[in-house]
Amino acid sequence: MAEQPAITVDVHxxxxxxxxxxxxxxTxxxxxxxxxxxxxxxxxVGIIVFKNIFQIAPEALGLFSFKDExxxxxxxxxxxxxxxxIVNTLAMAISLLGDLTALVPSLQELGLRHVGYKVLPEHYDVVGQAIIMAMGMALGDKFTDPVKNAYLKVWAIVKTTMVGDNYS
Structure with a gap:
């Protein structure tokens, strides 16, 4: 089994x-x-996120092309x-946190595409909650309050940027 990457920042x-x-x-x-x-x-990780989404909002399944599988x-x-x-996009966003000039246009374009998929602003809250839950499950005791709050801040940036002015 591969060795886990080191966490050098104090998570507590x-x-x-x-x-x-x-x-x-x-960051x-x-x-x-x-x-x-x-x-x-x-x-x-993505499957865990989706299980969480459907646990939080079972009706969300109807939004996806795989609803009848x-x-x-x-x-x-x-x-x-x-x-x-979704997880690869999240990884990209996380990798670009230090370079918002590169991150913001990608998220804006992705948000605009999601308007076409009939995604509503409140759906981002469900996805954010599902991602945070998945991070907690994956990290176990490393998922401390500071870590959770840092993820909440990142998700707020993702949501705000993707929603943008798309629903005005």
Whole structure:
């Protein structure tokens, strides 16, 4: 089994204020802990995210092209492919946290595409909650309040950027 990436930033203190702007420590917390999560595989993490989405909002299944699949979680199926894309996009966003000039246009374009998929602003809350839950499951005792709050700050940036002015 591959050795997990090291987490060198203190995951316990100081506290992370979710209302403060994203700072370098928040970025380190998310990037280093996500590197650990990534060792599980984007497909596996993505399936956990989708199980969480459907636990939080079962009606969300109706929004997806794979809604009628007999075996929703089949390996190589449409859900797994979409789940892998979501985790890979999240990984891209996390890797670009230090370069918002590169990140923002990608998220804006992705948000605009999601308007066409009939995604509503409130759907981002469900996905964000599902991702945070998945991070907690994957990280176990490394998913401390500061780590959770850093992820909440990152998701707020993702959501705000993807929603943008698309629903005005």
């Amino acid at each position: 203190s100081p506290a992370v204020d979710v209302n403060a702007p994203l700072d370098a420590r928040d 380190q917390l998310v990037q280093q802990t996500f590197a650990v999560v990534a060792t599980l595989g984007a497909d596996n 007999a075996d929703l979680y089949a390996r190589g199926g449409k859900l797994e492919k979409h789940a892998t894309k």
